[in-house]
Amino acid sequence: MSAERVPVRFYQVGSFAVGNRLVSADRRNAQSDPQRANSLTSGHRACAGCGEALGARYALDAATRVTNGQLVAVNATGCLEVFSTPYPETSWQLPWLHSLFANSPSVATGVAAGLRSLGKSEVRVVAQGGDGGTADIGMGALSGMFERNDDVLYICYDNEAYMNTGVQRSSATPGAARTATTDVVGEHPGNVFGTGKFVPAIAMAHEIPYVATASVADLFDLETKVERAMSMHGARYLHILVPCPLGWGSASSDTIRLSRLAEETGLFPVFEAENGELTGSRTIRHRVPVEEYLRLQRRFSHLFTREGEVKDVATVARIQAIADRNIRRYRLSEEVS
Amino acid sequence: MSDDRPFAITLPVGSSLANKTGNWRVERPVYVERQPPCTTVCPASEDVQRWLFHAEEGDYESAWRVIMEKNPLPAVMGRACFHPCEGSCNRAQLDEAVGINAVERFLGDRALEAGWTVPVSASDSGRKILIIGSGPAGLSAAYFLRLDGHDVTIYESAALPGGMMRYGIPAYRLPRDVVDAEIARLVEMGVTIETEHSVEDAAIAMADGGFDAVFVAVGAQKGRHYDIPSGDASRVMDAVSMLRDFEAGDEPVLGRRVVVYGGGDTAMDAARSATRLGAREAIVVYRRTRDRMPAHDEEIADAMAEGVQMRWLTTIRSAQSDRVMVERMTLDDSGAAVGTGEFDELEADSLVLALGQDTDLGLLENVEGVERVDGTIVVDEHQRTGRRGFFAGGDAANIGANDRTLTGAIGQGRAAARAITAFLAGREPERDPELDPAGFDRVNPWYYSDADRTMRPRLEAARRRNTFAEVVSGLTVDDALFEARRCLSCGNCFECDNCFGVCPDNAVIKLGAGAGYQFNYDYCKGCGICVAECPCGAIDLVPEHR
Numbered sequence: 001m002s003a004e005r006v007p008v009r010f011y012q013v014g015s016f017a018v019g020n021r022l023v024s025a026d027r028r029n030a031q032s033d034p035q036r037a038n039s040l041t042s043g044h045r046a047c048a049g050c051g052e053a054l055g056a057r058y059a060l061d062a063a064t065r066v067t068n069g070q071l072v073a074v075n076a077t078g079c080l081e082v083f084s085t086p087y088p089e090t091s092w093q094l095p096w097l098h099s100l101f102a103n104s105p106s107v108a109t110g111v112a113a114g115l116r117s118l119g120k121s122e123v124r125v126v127a128q129g130g131d132g133g134t135a136d137i138g139m140g141a142l143s144g145m146f147e148r149n150d151d152v153l154y155i156c157y158d159n160e161a162y163m164n165t166g167v168q169r170s171s172a173t174p175g176a177a178r179t180a181t182t183d184v185v186g187e188h189p190g191n192v193f194g195t196g197k198f199v200p201a202i203a204m205a206h207e208i209p210y211v212a213t214a215s216v217a218d219l220f221d222l223e224t225k226v227e228r229a230m231s232m233h234g235a236r237y238l239h240i241l242v243p244c245p246l247g248w249g250s251a252s253s254d255t256i257r258l259s260r261l262a263e264e265t266g267l268f269p270v271f272e273a274e275n276g277e278l279t280g281s282r283t284i285r286h287r288v289p290v291e292e293y294l295r296l297q298r299r300f301s302h303l304f305t306r307e308g309e310v311k312d313v314a315t316v317a318r319i320q321a322i323a324d325r326n327i328r329r330y331r332l333s334e335e336v337s
Numbered sequence: 338m339s340d341d342r343p344f345a346i347t348l349p350v351g352s353s354l355a356n357k358t359g360n361w362r363v364e365r366p367v368y369v370e371r372q373p374p375c376t377t378v379c380p381a382s383e384d385v386q387r388w389l390f391h392a393e394e395g396d397y398e399s400a401w402r403v404i405m406e407k408n409p410l411p412a413v414m415g416r417a418c419f420h421p422c423e424g425s426c427n428r429a430q431l432d433e434a435v436g437i438n439a440v441e442r443f444l445g446d447r448a449l450e451a452g453w454t455v456p457v458s459a460s461d462s463g464r465k466i467l468i469i470g471s472g473p474a475g476l477s478a479a480y481f482l483r484l485d486g487h488d489v490t491i492y493e494s495a496a497l498p499g500g501m502m503r504y505g506i507p508a509y510r511l512p513r514d515v516v517d518a519e520i521a522r523l524v525e526m527g528v529t530i531e532t533e534h535s536v537e538d539a540a541i542a543m544a545d546g547g548f549d550a551v552f553v554a555v556g557a558q559k560g561r562h563y564d565i566p567s568g569d570a571s572r573v574m575d576a577v578s579m580l581r582d583f584e585a586g587d588e589p590v591l592g593r594r595v596v597v598y599g600g601g602d603t604a605m606d607a608a609r610s611a612t613r614l615g616a617r618e619a620i621v622v623y624r625r626t627r628d629r630m631p632a633h634d635e636e637i638a639d640a641m642a643e644g645v646q647m648r649w650l651t652t653i654r655s656a657q658s659d660r661v662m663v664e665r666m667t668l669d670d671s672g673a674a675v676g677t678g679e680f681d682e683l684e685a686d687s688l689v690l691a692l693g694q695d696t697d698l699g700l701l702e703n704v705e706g707v708e709r710v711d712g713t714i715v716v717d718e719h720q721r722t723g724r725r726g727f728f729a730g731g732d733a734a735n736i737g738a739n740d741r742t743l744t745g746a747i748g749q750g751r752a753a754a755r756a757i758t759a760f761l762a763g764r765e766p767e768r769d770p771e772l773d774p775a776g777f778d779r780v781n782p783w784y785y786s787d788a789d790r791t792m793r794p795r796l797e798a799a800r801r802r803n804t805f806a807e808v809v810s811g812l813t814v815d816d817a818l819f820e821a822r823r824c825l826s827c828g829n830c831f832e833c834d835n836c837f838g839v840c841p842d843n844a845v846i847k848l849g850a851g852a853g854y855q856f857n858y859d860y861c862k863g864c865g866i867c868v869a870e871c872p873c874g875a876i877d878l879v880p881e882h883r
Contacts, residue, residue: 016784017872019834021850022393022822031838034847042843042860043353048361049864053841084353091353219838245864253865253878256839260783 018219029219030065031057037064037093039073044091045083049252051242051259052080052157055216056128059155059240062226064094067124072115074108076129076138077101079164080157102137104129105145108152116151124230125151131158131172135199142199146206146235153229153236156199159244167247171196174267175322176315178299179247189302193318200273203237207276210236215270216243217260221282225272241268249298261293266323269330281331290320358842362863364878366836366856371775371828371874375422375437380745381414381477382769383407385422385437386829392440392821393831398453400821401444405455408747409480410473410519412449413502415442416809417511418744419602419633427777427827431785436812436820443817449518457526459486464761467492467548469536469700472500473743474554474731476520477750478757479528485758489527492534492542496585500556501732502743504581505603507610508805539727540704550726550757553701553714554750557694557732557741563598565688567656576607576691583610592686594618596661598653599691600630605637607689608645613805620646620683622653624666624674639808650674651681653688661685694741696733710735719766720753726760728753775828779874784835785825830854830875836867 019032030036039060046053064071072095075081081098084091099107108127115123127145129138134156145152161179162168169179175193178184182191203211209232214222222240229236243250243258250258262268263282267290270282291310294300303312310316327333342349375385384403391400404411415438426434447453464487468475471493479489497503499516524530536542543551560575567573572590576597579589595611597604600623608619621640623630626649630637641647650666652674660682666674695712706724708715713735716722720730730749732741752766759766812820830853837845837854844861845854868876 016786017833017835018838019832021832028834029838032834032847034837034849038843041352041354042857043356043358044842045353045356045358046841048862049866050841054839054866057841057843088349088351089353089356090350251865252862253869255841255864255866256870 016220029223030061031219031223037061037069039064039092039094040084041091041093043089045086046079047244047246047252049245049255050079050083051216051244051255052130052159053083054255055157055222055240055242056080056155058216058219058222059128059226059238060094060126062223063124063126063153063230066227066230067122069094070123071095072097072111072123072125074098074104074111074125074127076104076127076133078130078133079159080128080130082164101133103141104133104138105141105150105152105154108154109145109148109150112151124153126153126155128155128157130163131156131160131199132162132170134158135171135197143202143206146203146208146237149208149234151233151235153226153238155238155240157240157242158199159242159247161244161247163244163247172199174319176300176303176312176319178302184302188315190299200237200239200271203239204273204276204278206235208235208237209233210272210274211239212237212272213239213241213268213270215241215259215263215268217256217263218270218282221270228272247299249301250296254296258293258296261288261296264288265290265293266327266332267293267319269326269332271330271332278330283334284327284332287333290323291316294319357859358862359844359857359859362858362861363881364863364865365858365861365881366863366865366867366876366878368830368853368856368875369828369877370772371779372772373775373827373829374425374427375435377774378421378425379748380421380742381408381748381751383422386824386826388444389435389437389440389821389824390826390831392444392817393824395818397444397447397817398451401448401453402455404441404444407751409455409477409523410445410502410747411441412445412515412519413473413511414744414747415439415445416515416807417502417506419635419742421744427775427780428823428825430777431780431782431825435823435825439812440817440820443812445515445519446811449515454522454525455484457483457486459484461488462486462761464488464549465490465547466757467543467546467551468554469539469542469551470500470554470556470731470733471495471498471520471530471532472554472556472731472746473502474556474733474746474750474753475500475552476523476528477747478552478554478728478730478753479750480523480526481751481754482757483523483526483528485754487758487761488529490529490531490546490548492536493530493532494535496533498530498532500554504558504584505577505606506743507580507606507613508584509609509613509808510606512807536700538703539700542700543726549761550728552720552750552753552757553722553727553729553733554731554746554753555696555698555700555733557696557713559695559697560690561693561695563690563692565653565656565690567688568658571656571658572687573656574687574689576603576689577694579607579689580610583614588614590687591616591689594684594686595620595689596653596683596685596687597621597689597691599623599693600625600632601691601693602632602636603694604691605632605640605645607691609640609643611689612643612645618646618684619644620648620685622648622651622661622663622683624650624652625668626650629672648683652676654680656685656688659684659686661688694732698733718752719756719759720749721756721760728757772828775874777827780825780827781870781872781874784833784870784872826873826875828874831873833872835870835872836876839866839870841866 176190212225388400388403420438423434468491560577595616665679714729731746756766
């Protein structure tokens with residue numbers, strides 16, 4: 001199983017760094033290859049430290065590698081679309097298509113159907129969007145694509161709010177997080193708890209061939225999942241957590257660190273599922289309490305004192321409970337598997 | 338609409354490469370080289386990380402050649418060095434220090450098996466250098482002077498070369514064939530060693546031989562005596578003489594119960610040797626507590642594992658033929674040992690004094706300009722005495738940091754060689770470059786797998802007692818490779834591709850194996866992810882100046 005723990009090989013940095021001079025070329029990540037595709041090339045206008053730019057390059061470079069470049073990408077409206085294609089420039093180094101905010105799953109379905117009718121079955125289709133385009137605006141089209149089992153890999157880059165339009169809440173925004181529309185006022189400051197959606201679970205409920213989550217802090221796992229997804233046909237869904245320095249109020253240098261902490265706290269479960277059943281989980285290597293993740297983000301700063309001590313104990317405990325439940329539910333710890 | 342556009346493309350498209358995002362930047366990442374703690378603390382200034390780098394690839398010969406830039410005796414040092422490098426190793430804060438000493442020994446042994454040597458590429462300088470003493474300091478100086486193209490002669494008073502490596506350190510810690518083989522390599526390189534050549538007067542020897550400079554490295558060969566009232570029949574000897582006599586084939590008569598007085602490494606060597614010579618009981622008597630013993634922890638632990646007993650907070654007041662009278666001590670507020678007035682008797686057939694060593698400086702008695710303090714030669718940081726052309730090092734020289742170790746002697750030998758070559762050229766000697774330290778706080782430990790240290794297999798303590806066979810055996814090839822790869826490469830790039838991979842702007846250029854990386858400042862936005870995610874802390878973020 002690809003998401004099972006990859007046995008640690010000892011090359012000074014084990015299997016965790018991007019590459020290694022001591023590892024043979026065929027066992028390095030695609031990102032360590034000086035000839036990598038750079039699907040999303042330099043000059044894009046993403047903010048410094050953008051997790052989404054990183055996640056998109058990781059995922060599409062891996063997909064390009066396994067399809068030998070026979071790949072088309074369809075993009076929903078969102079940060080990724082805006083920062084990569086201000087006319088007349090494009091950062092995309094693969095065929096890339098944008099139509100509307102809501103319809104990227106449908107457009108991708110159409111592209112796949114068109115290629116099939118042209119007899120170009122070797123050309124594969126990826127659709128991608130942010131959490132807004134996926135969980136809110138494109139939800140209906142996405143559910144339809146799943147339900148019809150169209151031959152598309154849909155990738156959601158989840159930065160947990162509408163960052164492009166000024167950090168408004170989406171249905172992927174976590175409880176207590178401050179956004180422009182969930183201000184730090186009233187009895188329960190920040191976003192409410194108990195609402196929103198976790199799209200990977202919705203995708204699993206459609207019993208499509210493959211559903212997986214990944215993060216930009218775990219490149220080896222991310223690439224393995226893209227390869228696994230591209231080895232299959234039918235509707236597939238990959239959900240990648242991509243920290244946003246602007247919307248989260250974090251240091252631009254902390255993007256990967258936050259992604260790692262989201263994994264290691266249990267707040268972002270990393271797993272994969274086939275036909276609706278959980279088939280593999282990435283176990284937590286060094287478990288940490290949620291405050292270590294929350295403290296680095298200004299959107300949660302109302303939970304802490306100026307000195308960084310937990311101020312809102314009840315809310316932090318509530319977030320910790322979510323992490324603990326994830327660990328049980330997605331078997332993120334060897335003790336509960 | 339022009340016809341050269343692909344199907345359905347209505348507008349001309351340009352690449353975002355036209356948009357140089359580097360002008361957003363307020364801070365820029367830069368690759369740095371920092372000094373790892375292993376090198377900082379090494380008395381011989383070995384570039385440990387740099388030779389481990391080659392060993393990690395299994396390129397043992399290149400690794401060995403890097404060691405040879407600083408230390409001509411890796412097989413000896415891989416056994417007898419007290420490896421302060423491991424004490425300072427940042428990996429200890431992760432799991433356990435890298436077994437640097439074991440890898441050094443592995444490389445040293447490989448070189449001896451394969452017959453690797455270092456070519457003398459410098460042209461003949463026509464200068465003659467005299468070295469007095471063939472211990473580690475003298476041999477080290479001889480090696481580096483030879484590499485500079487000088488004609489080097491060593492006068493050694495003993496029958497065989499090696500100094501304390503032969504006549505001080507017991508064979509179970511340092512087998513003699515290893516010492517012989519590493520010295521033989523120096524002789525093949527053109528170093529002349531004249532044994533049984535005592536020097537009465539260093540200045541006369543220098544003039545008689547037509548030497549341009551002299552390096553005095555006669556060591557500290559005289560065991561210090563302490564006036565203990567003793568009966569006529571009592572057997573009292575000093576540890577240095579005991580170890581030397583034994584090595585010279587003159588087995589000392591110790592009897593069944595041996596008391597060793599002192600708390601340094603020599604005391605441990607004497608006690609452990611005594612058990613190997615048939616003593617049923619060896620007791621080390623030391624006036625202070627264990628934590629104040631100058632002996633290295635490893636030596637104390639080994640001695641105790643072999644059955645050597647320890648009497649801390651005890652002094653010897655008198656010695657008879659079959660017993661010694663001891664007094665119990667206590668530490669006062671200042672930490673000094675003071676007598677309690679409680680006396681005790683220990684059965685002892687002999688008493689071995691390991692109370693420190695002095696240097697015989699008779700050869701400098703009539704040499705003007707060479708200052709001496711407390712029985713040692715005064716030198717500056719470049720091993721220069723007050724007399725032109727006179728240099729000194731090793732145990733015989735008094736320099737602030739001289740802790741009288743083998744490794745220190747190797748480092749001083751190299752410093753002296755550099756100073757002598759500079760002196761002959763009429764210039765000041767250079768210093769080793771100093772870099773900013775590479776502390777553990779710069780390491781991103783996430784990236785390093787957990788890997789325990791490969792322990793050198795040890796002979797069972799029981800089996801060691803009556804043999805002078807080597808106690809610590811070497812690493813296997815697999816273990817040596819594994820151990821080398823435990824190095825974190827603190828502060829210096831080891832080409833893990835992380836910066837190249839984690840940049841959201843593809844602003845890192847990979848230059849290929851051995852060449853490292855370069856930033857593309859046209860596109861780097863200065864986010865600092867590469868700095869945060871560099872496993873070894875080899876990237877700094879510095880303010881952008883415009």
